[in-house]
Amino acid sequence: MELLLLNGPNLNRLGKREPDIYGAETLADIESRIQRLADESDITLACFQSNIEGELINKIHDAGDREIDGIIFNPGAFTHYSIALRDAIASISVPVIEVHISNIHTREEFRHTSVIAPVAAGQLCGFGTAGYDLAFQAFLLKRKERPS
Amino acid sequence: MELLLLNGPNLNRLGKREPDIYGAETLADIESRIQRLADESDITLACFQSNIEGELINKIHDAGDREIDGIIFNPGAFTHYSIALRDAIASISVPVIEVHISNIHTREEFRHTSVIAPVAAGQLCGFGTAGYDLAFQAFLLKRKERPS
Amino acid sequence: MELLLLNGPNLNRLGKREPDIYGAETLADIESRIQRLADESDITLACFQSNIEGELINKIHDAGDREIDGIIFNPGAFTHYSIALRDAIASISVPVIEVHISNIHTREEFRHTSVIAPVAAGQLCGFGTAGYDLAFQAFLLKRKERPS
Amino acid sequence: MELLLLNGPNLNRLGKREPDIYGAETLADIESRIQRLADESDITLACFQSNIEGELINKIHDAGDREIDGIIFNPGAFTHYSIALRDAIASISVPVIEVHISNIHTREEFRHTSVIAPVAAGQLCGFGTAGYDLAFQAFLLKRKERPS
Amino acid sequence: MELLLLNGPNLNRLGKREPDIYGAETLADIESRIQRLADESDITLACFQSNIEGELINKIHDAGDREIDGIIFNPGAFTHYSIALRDAIASISVPVIEVHISNIHTREEFRHTSVIAPVAAGQLCGFGTAGYDLAFQAFLLKRKERPS
Amino acid sequence: MELLLLNGPNLNRLGKREPDIYGAETLADIESRIQRLADESDITLACFQSNIEGELINKIHDAGDREIDGIIFNPGAFTHYSIALRDAIASISVPVIEVHISNIHTREEFRHTSVIAPVAAGQLCGFGTAGYDLAFQAFLLKRKERPS
Amino acid sequence: MELLLLNGPNLNRLGKREPDIYGAETLADIESRIQRLADESDITLACFQSNIEGELINKIHDAGDREIDGIIFNPGAFTHYSIALRDAIASISVPVIEVHISNIHTREEFRHTSVIAPVAAGQLCGFGTAGYDLAFQAFLLKRKERPS
Amino acid sequence: MELLLLNGPNLNRLGKREPDIYGAETLADIESRIQRLADESDITLACFQSNIEGELINKIHDAGDREIDGIIFNPGAFTHYSIALRDAIASISVPVIEVHISNIHTREEFRHTSVIAPVAAGQLCGFGTAGYDLAFQAFLLKRKERPS
């Protein structure tokens, strides 16, 4: 069973960037914590972060071609305008769980809408970096529902 | 430790109502499943469902007065217009986790916005009835973050 | 064969309330007139009015559970914002005929749209209190179309 | 007593056109059925259909000049933009009953509004071709209200 | 002479709820203060608060039937969407004075508009809980204008 | 020198139609009055009215082909949506003076905008049927400006 | 008989200012031309121009108090936002004819609407500086309609 | 203790202007009535009205520099667009009570919003000219809240 943890623009600066909004953990901290969870469940985890929209698209295509079992995706600012990422997700059959660290509904109005959400399997926001852990739980729960 | 599982209008018809959108489980099924999870964690769980906005407000006030530890709330259709429920949540200090069974972003446009979300601790949608389980996990994770 | 005549907020004040818009008949007058029509057609009629959204939802659920043959519904002001009532109607398979006494299109702009209409079997407005009679005829015509 | 049954653009293709939306009956079927109802009530019925906006306006003017007793009008697509038809109706004192076969509120958003409705005596939609029969009943009921 | 002091959802939590917005006084404090003012002016005062929209409607109907002399009404969050309350007020001839504790124009945009205001005799906001006193003065001034 | 007096839909009903908005004069009255003014100035006048958009377009094309000196045009309801008439006017070099009997800015909001105005030489409204006389004066003044 | 020719901001720069839009005539040229027309008709003419909104309001009040026979008013840029001027006009019973030199409908979108128009007796635009002459004719025609 | 009663454009025409909207009292009547109330409370009152936005701004600056105790302000039409007045009020620490004679919410839509309200201490409307008396009471009540 294989899972991709995908992070979009500026998430490489987690911990350094506006800690009142995003918390003090770094992306490396999160990735190693999810790695531990994956190890416990015998899941192969790959982690990838990029500030370049097209590189994220390429990773999503690759995941689709290899038919992995799921993607946990924090699209960062691309959430609000990257129709190209939306189309990439729509073009694969791998379920994508969309996660946001902050509560996007308490911030600027343009952050309230997600062009990704309509093609995501589910969305969660506002749980801080613990949102990645919940997304991992969601992945496990989604897997159980499927016939083996 | 005490938790309230609160459900809004029409959720008493889960299982009977549009199974392609909401799944085949009944509300009683969900409530007993969350009860088991609560028992395992030594958490006192109360469950309440109403189709009357004001009764939900009363329950939220009561939870605030008694300073319980959290509320998992599926506001149903009230999500989209009940500013009174929003004000009720804003008037208490108990964290509220907003959950939706379906992916509200793939449905009619008026379902894409939530007047509740800006006062919720976090929001999740699209995970089917498993969303309640995730909300329970979220409640546990939120608790851990707090100083004992 | 069973029919429910359901009236929403303020319709208990028909006759007293703004007669230039709503006419001089009271709700009791209308209910007894429709009762006579129902008697003539051997239809069991139940009448219910409430100013409380949730009580109307409960009645709709009950009609759905008992699988009655139709509902004639004047949602009053709830027409314009009660998504909870819309969801209640969508959750049952009983056909609902939406009726308005006044021509909602000649009044304030917010009265021109109905959140109920997309889930109603049909809608009629502007015929005064005779609209209830027409709705009854519509119910009969709809019945004929169905295989017995 | 005289009544005009007026149909706008594309309604000459009823039965041939999108039967899932408009049903299998032809316009001729409807016109002869309403003719029978008119005969039973000793009402002179005239039927007219045109795809040309101005010809419909001419008919409405003529009905106004001759002071007939009512018009049942399905304006088809003109419902949504023909202010000229609206003005024609406003310029006569003959009551016009607006009828739509389909539930316009479940279709494309531009079909939800009617520029005709504010000058119509009443409006009904969603009852299939039985809507014409109801409109005829509405005409009779409206007549009764008036002093002879 | 009779006056109704009517309060909508969440106002039972005044004093407990967000004191920076609503002040430290409780609803009981306000009601007894207005009671004293009423006593001084030989006015019979009734006080009612509810979180249930329909119960407020019922009270308004009752005041209309009994033809009392005025209503001071803080509709709370219902200010912004309860067309049913608006219709209830429009259906009676008792003047209604709309009062808000906070300055609704400095808060979220959806709080800037009131569906109640167009049917109110007058509106005031931003004076804290002293707004109830002003509303009482307004009631007295309004009374004077009328022929006895 | 040649002038066309062109009138759009429903203007054949002037005098019969809503006299509080449009006055008591008939179109024939106006046409003969403008004829007298034209005679005094040795101008050939043609008058045309139609309820059919395409016939008005044909007349405008014809005027363009024959290079007459001006058109006085009351487009009636077509003012607000007939882009086809706008394009017809844009396709000729004959100046078109747009006239409205009523003050379109005091009526329904959809009457406040004219799709014709951007291609008209000038526009006037609100002067009652005297607006046609003013349009005739405008035509004369416009002529004077041009080199003979 | 008395008439006021009133001009708003920047019209003192006519002739100097953007001649392709406004023509080469100065305001003095126009005022003396209208003076000649007034003399021929035995009408007392007063002319006033100001760049200060409040001074124009004062003039309008004065005209209202003195009950003169009409105002020809080019409000310049105030056309589009001065509700204060609109209210001034609404507060008097003297008819105001609104005139614009350019065709405001072919310019920036914000110039297409006039807050003055709904309280004006009539409006004309696009006839260049000849629009003032037409407005004078309109004034004469309007006078004729009134009983002496 | 010092108070400024400030009135904006067209309010000098109170009594003459549209009495059905604004009542029959003149501004002088109101000013002398408020003067009597001020005398009774040992408050120095200054009254000022202008149709010129900048003169009102100057008065507000002056009140701010002299640190008087309050301003009662009816901004008239400037309510709806004078951001300059808003900024003037924001630049002083004197509390400003905004008053409107008519119920602005029952009039044209552009009158429903106030650019002044977000910087006002409180707002009241719809109480006729008695609104000034209420504003005076509000001023007294506001004073009491402050530490001496």
Next chain:
Amino acid sequence: MELLLLNGPNLNRLGKREPDIYGAETLADIESRIQRLADESDITLACFQSNIEGELINKIHDAGDREIDGIIFNPGAFTHYSIALRDAIASISVPVIEVHISNIHTREEFRHTSVIAPVAAGQLCGFGTAGYDLAFQAFLLKRKERPS
């Protein structure tokens, strides 16, 4: 094999009308060029142009009844508002290729949207009168895809 070349309002003036936008070719030139292409491919071509919306609808109905193989349609200004033409196209199974001579996206904003496009088989614009040739090629390519 049979093809209809259909042109809407004002296209009869091609060549005469605004050559900088539409080019110097006449409609007759285009029709004879497409005729030659049709002859080469053994396709029966019919050409029709009208300024009357209803006549175009009639032609589309006729093409639908006779089940011809395709329609190349330039709806002219009707592109932007004729829902009646849209419904006519939706009511037949003949594929319709929508063509515009100019690039509608570089012109006025109201020309950017087409009510016809959602029911067209394909759309092309901006290729000048060569767009008709391309539409013909598109027709041939579409035919090849179908099973013979």
Next chain:
Amino acid sequence: MELLLLNGPNLNRLGKREPDIYGAETLADIESRIQRLADESDITLACFQSNIEGELINKIHDAGDREIDGIIFNPGAFTHYSIALRDAIASISVPVIEVHISNIHTREEFRHTSVIAPVAAGQLCGFGTAGYDLAFQAFLLKRKERPS
């Protein structure tokens, strides 16, 4: 003569991706088919696809610097938001033909508008992958119009 066939994000997944919308052909199939057409016309063809907006911009710059004869461009999702691509096209004099495989007007509303179209030489959509062939024909036709 030189032509560039440029494809934007996700078009590398043609054939794999949503075949009901985009068909079963791969991008390689299309490129080799257009290569054959280019060979027949002695045109040098270059093909390029990227998911990275900036790489597409670079290619467009390069084509502009080398002054090739045309670009056929399917911008994919960038159609709807990449103003940077629009500016790149505006900065070169090489004509760009915009092509879309699906009928963008029958899909989500955000796909109905193209920020690229105003700077494209022409646009075509809805012809499936045959749209590329038509674009090639369009390129040839455009070339003919130019003086050699």
Next chain:
Amino acid sequence: MELLLLNGPNLNRLGKREPDIYGAETLADIESRIQRLADESDITLACFQSNIEGELINKIHDAGDREIDGIIFNPGAFTHYSIALRDAIASISVPVIEVHISNIHTREEFRHTSVIAPVAAGQLCGFGTAGYDLAFQAFLLKRKERPS
């Protein structure tokens, strides 16, 4: 060489007014600093501030008539609605540099747009009172570009 430093409403209160937004310098401080810069460059400087829109218009007209070399203009709140000031600037050929002390894009949404900007030579904001110095540099740089 001559330069006008023009300041709009409320800028006379700089230093007193909201120092967190506008800084602690007074307008006199700024004017004397720019005077020194002007002296160093042998430029005649005139300074003017007014809260009255029409007085600013008069100054701009005067600058235009005297053909001075430039205007540095902070329009204050007039930035957002004074089309009259915009027209005044458009009516002269003197270049106007628009300056704002605060970053208008981080404040209320209505401050994000400037009706002045489209007729300004350039705009700068967010640099505090140093913005005036930069505007002076901009004036010098603009001068250099011109042929002497």
Next chain:
Amino acid sequence: MELLLLNGPNLNRLGKREPDIYGAETLADIESRIQRLADESDITLACFQSNIEGELINKIHDAGDREIDGIIFNPGAFTHYSIALRDAIASISVPVIEVHISNIHTREEFRHTSVIAPVAAGQLCGFGTAGYDLAFQAFLLKRKERPS
């Protein structure tokens, strides 16, 4: 002291691209001119241009990590939609001065708003390529304000 001169998409084509909008200077010209200014002030300057959004984000992150003293940034078309760039700037404490060569307020409406501006230290536009010099002056002035 260290400064980064950052340029976004298409700015590598300055001089080649639309010289009427952007002038004849190349980016290299600008960079060497700013280099000279930097040398004079003993400032280390780095220059970077990219058409790839993510590469610009990387440079901004790097500048933030190295805590340089300022960034002059012309985001080109990204100004209008790259929320990712906005977030990158928000994530660092280095002040960013936003510069545009053209007056964005006289171009297409979508160019009037900047998603970057709310996180920029200041913004300037419309000064041609001299805007970079002004931005450099702004950088120096900003530095002076800070404590050394």
